[in-house]
Amino acid sequence: NAGVIQTPRHKVTGKGQEATLWCEPISGHSAVFWYRQTIVQGLEFLTYFRNQAPIDDSGMPKERFSAQMPNQSHSTLKIQSTQPQDSAVYLCASSPTGNYAEQFFGPGTRLTVL
């Protein structure tokens, strides 16, 4: 079991460029979560999928951010026209079904927008 895999581990983009972050959940886990971590804001929930369907995207910025889960083996977080304030560590977590399931986190992708 390789755990949650996130690629790339580090990404540097120029202001205005697009960034796509990938997450591969643990096999068999049906829930996938995205979070953003910064020094100032701490850990913020972004969005959540269950069985590939978007369940809650209330934490997603309304513009430029989108997330998809085209199949059970991966999810993507896309940021269009990146801005310096998007610089953060983006964490993906997966969870099996069930009311008592904890989340398993990936190592994160550190995005730096110059």
Added chain:
Amino acid sequence: AQSVTQPDARVTVSEGASLQLRCKYSYSGTPYLFWYVQYPRQGLQLLLKYYSGDPVVQGVNGFEAEFSKSNSSFHLRKASVHWSDSAVYFCVLRANSNNRIFFGDGTQLVVKP
């Protein structure tokens, strides 16, 4: 509204000393509570969790936490810390109504040799 408060941003202890990291939560329903640890440049790892039953729960590496409904707290403890325990510790509340989780701001633990 749900929230988690970790009042101590940074705690410094000497190796071998005992440890308590404080966590207070706000939630009207049945709380599901977790402690996670984050080592530098790594993701979060689960230390322990509480759902119901015995208010003292045991975790990995000698950590334990005690749930108190009356105090709305879930403090983390360890009898004797090791330098390798230096990390950031997050207290986390899960709202079972919508599966959302709420993080505290984290407490950075520094263990001095």
